[in-house]
Amino acid sequence: MIARKPRYTGVIPPVVTPLTDDGDIDVGSLERLVAFLIDGGVSGLFALGSSGEVAYLTDAQRRQVLDVIIGAAAGQVPVVAGAIDTTTKRVVERARAAQEQGADAVVATAPFYVRTDDDETDRHFREIAGAIDIPLIAYDVPVAVGRKLDTARVLALAESGVLAGIKDSSGDDVGLRRLTLGAAGFPDFAVLTGHEVVVDGAMMSGVDGAVPGLANVDPHGYHALLKAGGAQDWARAKQEQDRLADLFGIVDVARRGTASASAAGLGAFKTALVLRGIIAGNAMCSPMRALDESESRSIAAILQRTGVL
Amino acid sequence: MIARKPRYTGVIPPVVTPLTDDGDIDVGSLERLVAFLIDGGVSGLFALGSSGEVAYLTDAQRRQVLDVIIGAAAGQVPVVAGAIDTTTKRVVERARAAQEQGADAVVATAPFYVRTDDDETDRHFREIAGAIDIPLIAYDVPVAVGRKLDTARVLALAESGVLAGIKDSSGDDVGLRRLTLGAAGFPDFAVLTGHEVVVDGAMMSGVDGAVPGLANVDPHGYHALLKAGGAQDWARAKQEQDRLADLFGIVDVARRGTASASAAGLGAFKTALVLRGIIAGNAMCSPMRALDESESRSIAAILQRTGVL
Amino acid sequence: MIARKPRYTGVIPPVVTPLTDDGDIDVGSLERLVAFLIDGGVSGLFALGSSGEVAYLTDAQRRQVLDVIIGAAAGQVPVVAGAIDTTTKRVVERARAAQEQGADAVVATAPFYVRTDDDETDRHFREIAGAIDIPLIAYDVPVAVGRKLDTARVLALAESGVLAGIKDSSGDDVGLRRLTLGAAGFPDFAVLTGHEVVVDGAMMSGVDGAVPGLANVDPHGYHALLKAGGAQDWARAKQEQDRLADLFGIVDVARRGTASASAAGLGAFKTALVLRGIIAGNAMCSPMRALDESESRSIAAILQRTGVL
Amino acid sequence: MIARKPRYTGVIPPVVTPLTDDGDIDVGSLERLVAFLIDGGVSGLFALGSSGEVAYLTDAQRRQVLDVIIGAAAGQVPVVAGAIDTTTKRVVERARAAQEQGADAVVATAPFYVRTDDDETDRHFREIAGAIDIPLIAYDVPVAVGRKLDTARVLALAESGVLAGIKDSSGDDVGLRRLTLGAAGFPDFAVLTGHEVVVDGAMMSGVDGAVPGLANVDPHGYHALLKAGGAQDWARAKQEQDRLADLFGIVDVARRGTASASAAGLGAFKTALVLRGIIAGNAMCSPMRALDESESRSIAAILQRTGVL
Secondary structure, three states: OOOOOOOOOEEOOEOOOOEOOOOOEOHHHHHHHHHHHHHOOOOOEEEOOHHHOHHHOOHHHHHHHHHHHHHHHOOOOOEEEEOOOOOHHHHHHHHHHHHHHOOOEEEEOOOOOOOOOHHHHHHHHHHHHHHOOOOEEEEEOHHHHOOOOOHHHHHHHHHOOOOOEEEEOOOEHHHHHHHHHHHHHOOOOEEEEOOOOOHHHHHHHOOOEEOOHHHHOOHHHHHHHHHHHHOOOHHHHHHHHHHHHHHHHHHHOOOOOOOOHHHHHHHHHHHHHHHOOOOOOOOOOOOOOOOOHHHHHHHHHHHHHOOOO | OOOOOOOOOEEOOEOOOOEOOOOOEOHHHHHHHHHHHHHOOOOOEEEOOHHHOHHHOOHHHHHHHHHHHHHHHOOOOOEEEEOOOOOHHHHHHHHHHHHHHOOOEEEEOOOOOOOOOHHHHHHHHHHHHHHOOOOEEEEEOHHHHOOOOOHHHHHHHHHOOOOOEEEEOOOOHHHHHHHHHHHHHOOOOEEEEOOOOOHHHHHHHOOOEEOOHHHHOOHHHHHHHHHHHHOOOHHHHHHHHHHHHHHHHHHHOOOOOOOOHHHHHHHHHHHHHHHOOOOOOOOOOOOOOOOOHHHHHHHHHHHHHOOOO | OOOOOOOOOEEOOEOOOOEOOOOOEOHHHHHHHHHHHHHOOOOOEEEOOHHHOHHHOOHHHHHHHHHHHHHHHOOOOOEEEEOOOOOHHHHHHHHHHHHHHOOOEEEEOOOOOOOOOHHHHHHHHHHHHHHOOOOEEEEEOHHHHOOOOOHHHHHHHHHOOOOOEEEEOOOOHHHHHHHHHHHHHOOOOEEEEOOOOOHHHHHHOOOOEEOOHHHHOOHHHHHHHHHHHHOOOHHHHHHHHHHHHHHHHHHHOOOOOOOOHHHHHHHHHHHHHHHOOOOOOOOOOOOOOOOOHHHHHHHHHHHHHOOOO | OOOOOOOOOEEOOEOOOOEOOOOOEOHHHHHHHHHHHHHOOOOOEEEOOHHHOHHHOOHHHHHHHHHHHHHHHOOOOOEEEEOOOOOHHHHHHHHHHHHHHOOOEEEEOOOOOOOOOHHHHHHHHHHHHHHOOOOEEEEEOHHHHOOOOOHHHHHHHHHOOOOOEEEEOOOEHHHHHHHHHHHHHOOOOEEEEOOOOOHHHHHHHOOOEEOOHHHHOOHHHHHHHHHHHHOOOHHHHHHHHHHHHHHHHHHHOOOOOOOOHHHHHHHHHHHHHHHOOOOOOOOOOOOOOOOOHHHHHHHHHHHHHOOOO
C-alpha cells in the first residue's frame, strides 16, 4: 500500500467568529483566537465554516474574517476557506475570491436549497476545482445540505485529483470507514472528521485529521488527542477523548426550547472562549440569541470539571 | 367576517430565467416571456423564485434579471422579488437591493443551511420586514429549506402586519386549510398556493392566488382557472385544472435517473416555452443539464394533447 | 371515458375502538358507535384502522373488534378490515382471518419496519390479493410506514385488478390528483382520501370517497359534505368542509408536549364521542394517555361552536 | 468509578434464519449455524432480530426459530430474543412467550407505526419490564422505527433497573459516546453496538459488546476483534476490523435497483453461509428475492479476498 501523505492532517479548527455587541466582526478578539489556536498546536485553520457562522455573515463580513485570519496566521499554518453557497457558479465566485485573498485551499458542499442529484454534485465539484488553482476539499454535512455525499463518487473524485480531501460531518461512521479504506490508495487525499467526541475511533478508522468546533475551546486537548492517536497510543487517546466528550456537554447547556441547536452549540463555544479570556464577548449573529449569565455559569462549571479553567 | 382584500391575488407566475448557450441571461427572451405572461392575464410577476433558478444565478445575474423583469413589466403588474439567502442579515441586504431596484414586494424563506427554530424564524421575518419599506411575503418551501413554517406563527405575523402574505409550497393541504381559515380575520394578508395541480381545491380552501411554475407555459389556462374559481364556477375550474394537471406531466419527461428534479421540472418549462416560440433556448444553469431533442419531442406531444400547441 | 363505479364510495369512517378502564374492548359502546355511524349515513365501515388503534390491540382484541363491528353492522353497510402487519406472510394471515370473520374487503399497507423498495411492495400486494377472495385496498400512509406508494405502480395494480382501491393518507395532494386522473380508465378502482379537512378539494380532484377519522365524531356532517360534492354543489360542500375543518381543531387540544400526536388525535375523537353520549369512556391503549377533564372542556367548547353539541 | 460487569458482553450475533425453498424454517441449517457461531466464540445469541428476518416470519415460525436456537445453544451461551411488535401490549405478549420458551432476556424497540413520543416510550419500556421476569434490552434502530431513543431517557431507565442494556443500531456515534460515558455509573447496564465496521471505535468509546449481523459469516473474526479490544490491543483490533470492513462489502453485491437494502444485506449473509457450507440454501422471506448465481460468485470472491474462504 502506498504511504499516505495528505497535505491536511492534525487539528484544523473551524474558527468561530467573535462579534461586537453591534454585530460587527471583533477583529482584536479574532486575532487573539488565532494566536491561541496556533499556540494550541493546530496544523491549520478553517475559516468561514459552520462554526464560524459563515451562513450568517454578509459578504463583506466574510471577506473581512478571511483577511483577519490569514493575516493573523501569517503563514504559520495553512488557512482553508469555506466557499459556502447554494450552487456552482456562486461557489466558484466565492472560491476565486478566497484564492485571491490568499487562502491555501477551499472547502465546498454539494448544492443545497435545490433538488439535485449525484451526477450534478459530481459536475459541481469538477467545475469548482477547474476554476481555482488551490486544492478543493469537499464538505459532507447532511444536516445543513439535506443530502449525504456518495462514498464511491467521492473516492472517484479523489482518484482523479478533483478533491484534495473531505471534511466528513455526516455522522455516518460506517461511511467514514469505507471512505478511509477506499482512500488508502490515494496518498494525497485527506479524510478529516468534523465531529468532536469520536475522534479516537475516527483515527482508528484511519482519518488524517479532525475539524472539531470544540477545538476552538481546547485546541491543546485535541492536539494531544491527535498526537496520541498518531503514535498509536490509544489508551492515552481514549483518555483525552473521554475528557473532551465531557467538555462537549457545554453545547447542551442552553435551556431546552429557548435556543436553536446552532445558537446553543456555537454560543457555548463563544461563551467558553470568553470565560477563558480569549475573546471579549459572546454575541451571536441574528437571528440567534447569545447565551446568558446563568448559562455561562453552567459552562464555567463544565470547564472547571474538565480542567480547562 | 371582514371581507378580505389582499394586495396579491390571481396568477403570479414565478418567472423562469432564459439563458444563452454561454450561460448569460437571454434578455430578449426574458422580455418576450414577460410580455407573454402579461398577455396571459397574470396579476403579478414573481422574479427570482425557485422556477427562476434564483439559487443558481450569481448576484450580478440576479440584479440583471430583476431589472429586466421590472423594466418589461413597466408598471402593468406588480413585481415581487425573491430575496433568497441563508439567514437574516444576508436576506436583508438582498431585500433592500430589490426595493432599490423597484420591486413591489419581497419574498423570503425561513433561515436555511443552519439549524434554526421557530423563535429564530419569527425574529428573522420581523427583522427583514423592519428593514424595508415594501411588503414582505413568507415563502414556505420545506423541500428547499428543510423545515415547514408553523401555521400559528405565520398567522401571528399576519395579524401584527409583519407579513403581507405567504406563498405556500409545502404540499401540506391540511396546513393550508388551517391557514386560510385562520387568515379570515386579516383582510390584507394574501394566501397563495405554490402548486400546479390542485389550485381548484386550494381556491375552495380559500386561497387568494396561485404562484405555479407551470403558469410560465400556460398563463392563459391558469388565468381561466383562477377566474372560474373566483366566480364559484367550480365545474369550469375543475375542467381547466384537469387539463393543466395533464400538462404538468411535462415535468416527468426527463429520463429517470439522468436529471435531477430541478433539471427535469425547470428544464421542461423552458423547453415548452421554446416550443411555444416564446424563448430562444432551453439552456440551464450549471450543474443542471438541459433537456435534449428526444425529451423535447415528448414535451411537444403533451403540449399538443392539452391544446397548448 | 368509462363511467367509474367503484364498490367503495361515500363516507367510510375508520371506526375508533372504545375501551373500558381496564383496557378491554367496550362492546356496548362499540355497538352504539356503529349504530350512530350508520344512522349518520356512512356507506361503509373501516375496522382496525389507525383510528381504531389497530397497532395497539392484541390479536385477540383485533378479532373481537372485527366481530363486534361486523355483527353490529349486520349487513347494512360493508365492513372493510385493516390487515396491518410488517410484511407479506404476516399480512396474509391477518387478511385470511378477516375474510373468515366476514369482512367485505381488506386494507393493507406496504411492508414496514423493514427496508423495502417498490418492487417488493408490488410483489407484496400481488401475493396478498392472491391469497384472499375478497377485494384488497392499498393504504398509503407514509407517516406510519415511512414510504409513499408509487403512483404509477398503484395504477398498474389497479389496472391488473390486484387492487380494488386505495386509501390515500399521504398528504400529497399532487400525487392524489395524478392518481384520480390516472384511475379514470379503471372503473372499479376506488380512490379514497384519508384526510379530514380537504375533502371538498379531494372530491374536486375526483376521489370516490373519504375515510376521515373525524367522521366518527360527525358522520352526518361528512355525509352532507360528500353528498354536496357528489351533486357538484361546491358552495355547500365548502361550507360544510369549513365547519368540519374548524371541528378538527379538537385534535390540537391536548397540552403541547404532554401527549403524542396519536394520543392527542384519537383521544380527542373518543372524548368527543363521550361528550356526544355515544361511548362510555375515553380510555386509550397503553402507552397512550387519555385526555383529562380540562382538555375535555376545551373539546366541548369546540363541539358547541361547530354545532355538534 | 464502579467497575462495570454487565451480563451481556462480547459478540452476540443476530442469528439469521435459514429457510427451505418452500419458505419453511430449515431446522438442520439453523442448528448447524448455532453450532458454528458457538464454535466461533460468541458469548450469546440474539434470536429474532432484524438479521433473523423477524419482521417477515409468522408467529408460528418465530416460536419455532426461538425453540430451535435455544435447543441448539443448550445452555452453552445465553439466548436473547427479539420481541418485535408495534406497541406495548403486543410486545408484552411476545416477551412473555419468549420467557416461557426459555429466553434469557428480551430485546424490544420503541413503539413503531404509530406517532409516539419520549414519554410514551418511557412508559412502554417500564410496562414491558414489569411484565416479565427476565432482563429487558432496548433496541435503538431508527432506520426501522423512525425515531431515535433519547440518551438521557435510556440512562434514566438504566439507573432505575428497567433496562439491562441497549443494542445501539442508530449510527449516531456521538450519541453512543454519550451513552457509554453516562452508563459508567451503572455497572450492570450493557451497551452493545449493532454495527459491523466500527466496532473497534465503539470499543474505544466503551461499549461492552457487539451485535453485528456480519458475525453470522465470520464469528471467529469478531471474537478476535472484541478480544483484542478488551485487551487494549488496538493495533490488532484495527487490523481485524479493517479486514471485516472489507468483508462487509458483500452487502453491496446485489445489483443496484434490483434488491431492497434488506434483501441485499441479509441475502448476502445467507449466501456467504451457503458458500462456507454452514447452511443449505439462501432463500429469503417474501417479498424479498434471493441473491442469484452471479451475485453469489461476487460474494465468493470477497470471502476469498478476506480469508474467509
